[in-house]
Amino acid sequence: xxxxxxxVQLNDIVKLRKGINLMNINKLLPLxxxxxxxxISFLTxxxxxxxxxxxxxxxxxxxxxxxxxxxxxxxxxxxxxxxQEVSSEDKRRRVYILTQLGKEVLALESERLKQLVSIAxxxx
Amino acid sequence: MKKFRVxxxxxQEEQYLKEMAEQGWGLVNYTVSNVYTFETITPKVKxxxxxxRMFKKRNDYLDYLVxxxxxxxxxxxxxxxxxxxxxxxxENQNQDLDIFSxxxxxxxxxxxxxxxxxxxxxxxxxxLIILNPTFELPTWYLDPSLWKYEGIQLxxxxxxxxxxxxxxxxxxxxxxxxxxxxAFIVSKVKTIMKKNQMN
Numbered sequence: 001x002x003x004x005x006x007x008v009q010l011n012d013i014v015k016l017r018k019g020i021n022l023m024n025i026n027k028l029l030p031l032x033x034x035x036x037x038x039x040i041s042f043l044t045x046x047x048x049x050x051x052x053x054x055x056x057x058x059x060x061x062x063x064x065x066x067x068x069x070x071x072x073x074x075x076x077x078x079x080x081x082x083x084q085e086v087s088s089e090d091k092r093r094r095v096y097i098l099t100q101l102g103k104e105v106l107a108l109e110s111e112r113l114k115q116l117v118s119i120a121x122x123x124x
Numbered sequence: 125m126k127k128f129r130v131x132x133x134x135x136q137e138e139q140y141l142k143e144m145a146e147q148g149w150g151l152v153n154y155t156v157s158n159v160y161t162f163e164t165i166t167p168k169v170k171x172x173x174x175x176x177r178m179f180k181k182r183n184d185y186l187d188y189l190v191x192x193x194x195x196x197x198x199x200x201x202x203x204x205x206x207x208x209x210x211x212x213x214x215e216n217q218n219q220d221l222d223i224f225s226x227x228x229x230x231x232x233x234x235x236x237x238x239x240x241x242x243x244x245x246x247x248x249x250x251x252l253i254i255l256n257p258t259f260e261l262p263t264w265y266l267d268p269s270l271w272k273y274e275g276i277q278l279x280x281x282x283x284x285x286x287x288x289x290x291x292x293x294x295x296x297x298x299x300x301x302x303x304x305x306x307a308f309i310v311s312k313v314k315t316i317m318k319k320n321q322m323n
Contacts, residue, residue, distance in 0.1 A: 034226065048187075049194035067195040068175050068223035071188055072232055093194075094187045 028080065031109050037063055038073055039098060039106050045086050047093035048074055077102070125149060127160040131208055132312040134174040134233065141210070145170035153201040154208055173197070173223040175209045176233040178240065197223060207240065231320050238313045245306030252299040 041054040048070045056064050077083040082102035088095040131137050141151055150165035179185040185204045192199060196217030202209030213219055224230035273281050
């Protein structure tokens with residue numbers, strides 16, 4: 001009886017952990033358009049200003065990120081462990097790259113967007 | 125010209141600095157003790173932008189400054205741990221733009237100010253409690269040994285007593301004032317945050 005009881009608790013903890021992970025990723029999705037562009041840009045190691053330029057180029061000038069917003073976005077992505085710092089020769093500018101978790105989130109978001117587009121193609 | 129001003133509403137402060145520049149007063153710097161220094165300039169339109177941020181590491185601060193520099197903003201005033209940072213657009217760049225391109229990142233500076241002011245306020249309150257001041261002002265003068273003196277000697281003793289009393293009261297008064305100061309900032313920031321959320 002005791003052992004059975006312990007097993008139930010362990011299972012609950014595992015379920016709980018999975019729940020937390022799922023909740024965390026769901027909290028991140030859907031990404032804002034700006035965050036999506038920023039994460040795409042961080043697929044290659046870049047500093048903040050390079051990302052600002054890259055996003056403007058990718059969005060054909062439609063999405064322009066201001067400096068203060070860019071700095072805050074990097075701070076948030078770092079906290080969420082979606083990007084990580086890489087060493088660079090430029091001591092004045094910090095360089096980051098998308099993490100494995102970042103790539104997974106980007107893939108999930110991409111799936112979500114594809115689904116939206118297929119529905120739009122069908123009905124609109 | 126020096127001017128004491130406590131900054132809470134940064135949008136309002138940007139407007140104030142713009143009006144000062146139109147009247148011929150250019151911002152030189154703003155200190156941690158809330159004092160502006162202005163210099164005389166030829167009156168013109170200057171679109172000041174204010175951010176609020178503190179930095180743990182020297183390199184984080186450098187990275188921040190270089191990002192703004194690269195993006196066409198001139199850092200006018202601000203320190204690594206000073207909180208407020210003042211920017212002006214460089215010639216022919218960012219003229220009608222802001223340093224924020226989203227509402228949430230613009231509001232985030234108030235969240236940072238809020239959490240810092242809360243932390244400092246609590247710190248001040250803890251120091252105040254540790255000092256545990258007893259406001260026993262009159263009893264100092266009621267000490268019988270003091271009143272044995274007469275005339276100029278009595279006057280001298282009262283001056284000495286007052287000096288020591290002030291020395292003793294200075295730290296608790298400072299921390300009490302600090303607690304109220306940060307409580308004031310916290311309540312004002314909260315009002316601004318509520319207002320911004322409604323818009």
